[in-house]
Amino acid sequence: MTSRRRLLTASAAMAAGAGGLTAVGVTALPNGSPEGQAKAPAHLRGAAPLPYAQLISLDITLGSERADTLRAAHQAIRAIDGGSVAAWLALGEGAFPSRTDKPRHLKRMPSFAGDVLDPVQSHGDLLLHITGSSARGVRQAAEQTLRALSQQQVRWRADGTRPENRIEDGRGLSRNPFHFTEGHGNPATAAEMTERATVRTGEGEPSWAVGGSYEVIRIIRLATDFWDRDTIDEQERIIGRRREGRWLDGTPSTERAVFAADPHGKTTPLDSHVRRAAPDRRNPPPMVRRSYNYDRGPDDQGLIFSCFQSDLEKGFEAVQHRLQGEAMAKYTLTTGGGYFFVPPPGDTWLRAIADS
Numbered sequence: 001m002t003s004r005r006r007l008l009t010a011s012a013a014m015a016a017g018a019g020g021l022t023a024v025g026v027t028a029l030p031n032g033s034p035e036g037q038a039k040a041p042a043h044l045r046g047a048a049p050l051p052y053a054q055l056i057s058l059d060i061t062l063g064s065e066r067a068d069t070l071r072a073a074h075q076a077i078r079a080i081d082g083g084s085v086a087a088w089l090a091l092g093e094g095a096f097p098s099r100t101d102k103p104r105h106l107k108r109m110p111s112f113a114g115d116v117l118d119p120v121q122s123h124g125d126l127l128l129h130i131t132g133s134s135a136r137g138v139r140q141a142a143e144q145t146l147r148a149l150s151q152q153q154v155r156w157r158a159d160g161t162r163p164e165n166r167i168e169d170g171r172g173l174s175r176n177p178f179h180f181t182e183g184h185g186n187p188a189t190a191a192e193m194t195e196r197a198t199v200r201t202g203e204g205e206p207s208w209a210v211g212g213s214y215e216v217i218r219i220i221r222l223a224t225d226f227w228d229r230d231t232i233d234e235q236e237r238i239i240g241r242r243r244e245g246r247w248l249d250g251t252p253s254t255e256r257a258v259f260a261a262d263p264h265g266k267t268t269p270l271d272s273h274v275r276r277a278a279p280d281r282r283n284p285p286p287m288v289r290r291s292y293n294y295d296r297g298p299d300d301q302g303l304i305f306s307c308f309q310s311d312l313e314k315g316f317e318a319v320q321h322r323l324q325g326e327a328m329a330k331y332t333l334t335t336g337g338g339y340f341f342v343p344p345p346g347d348t349w350l351r352a353i354a355d356s
């Protein structure tokens with residue numbers, strides 16, 4: 001049986017809802033901290049995200065006032081954000097019934113080639129994204145938020161962790177379930193993160209949305225048992241980097257590899273993940289990845305892939321299309337997630353959209 005068929009079989013048997021937290025190897029980092037970070041929006045605060053997360057997707061129940069629900073959600077998130085918790089609210093397409101004030105790219109996440117989206121862990125009108133330096137703190141913050149929104153319908157929940165969470169050379173790194181270091185391809189400065197991830201004026205977006213970000217969540221199940229049967233060398237050729245981040249041509253992890261010197265992919269295969277994701281080393285994909293691992297037992301482990309961008313098409317979608325047919329595809333199965341929009345800090349956006 002191929003690894004993908006096993007993933008699909010496991011998917012059918014999958015239990016919906018929250019998964020267990022894997023605490024092993026998770027290192028708590030102080031939240032963001034240096035100068036300038038204090039005012040950063042919660043979703044981009046700190047070079048490395050906090051090591052624990054819970055994502056809760058809600059549907060606005062029929063009969064609830066949209067304006068009241070948005071206000072309640074905003075207040076509930078504001079009450080928990082700060083200190084050892086960084087939390088934000090993101091809006092799905094369903095939060096914009098009139099469409100006139102909707103961010104221009106916001107839509108229901110499509111099913112990409114190979115996806116098997118499970119409706120019970122996909123989409124949602126609102127996303128509460130709660131991160132923190134301890135699993136307990138995140139759980140408490142999540143329960144407090146849900147009490148304030150008890151009239152709304154929970155659609156799905158997902159718990160995540162970032163094992164070996166750390167900052168190196170300005171980048172937040174962690175270890176994914178395939179044992180590879182994640183995060184080297186992200187920007188090294190807060191200014192560059194903001195540049196890639198936040199909407200600016202002149203981009204055709206409603207004015208309330210300026211300073212906000214498109215957030216993509218993909219619940220990606222990984223066939224870790226099959227992966228672990230490959231040699232480390234094979235795994236590294238599938239990813240296109242060594243586990244620790246060094247490039248296959250020996251270039252250190254913090255520098256740019258020169259793919260032009262390897263046009264036929266002898267050293268770094270043309271269907272490797274990094275080569276597909278970012279073929280032009282001078283123009284990295286305009287997105288910031290801040291993903292978490294999830295672990296719901298031996299048959300269901302993977303990534304809560306999460307990325308932020310100012311433009312969904314140039315950011316996530318362009319990369320996702322290029323990844324079609326990559327060597328890693330047979331070890332992965334996307335079963336959920338959604339497209340959301342994180343409003344800018346403050347509450348001007350709320351006044352602009354809640355009463356429109």
Ligand code: HEM
Nearest residue numbers: 180181182183184185220239274277278285316319320332
């Ligand atoms: C299927 C699960 C995935 C795994 C296990 C995975 C793993 C990795 C690893 C190990 C790296 C190299 C280190 C780094 O730069 O972070 C990487 C880079 C990257 N990945 Fe993924 N990834 C996955 C899914 C995705 C998806 C869905 C996207 C976007 C559609 C994506 C976009 C990228 C980008 C843009 C880079 C940076 C490339 C570079 O600048 O060199 N990845 N990924």
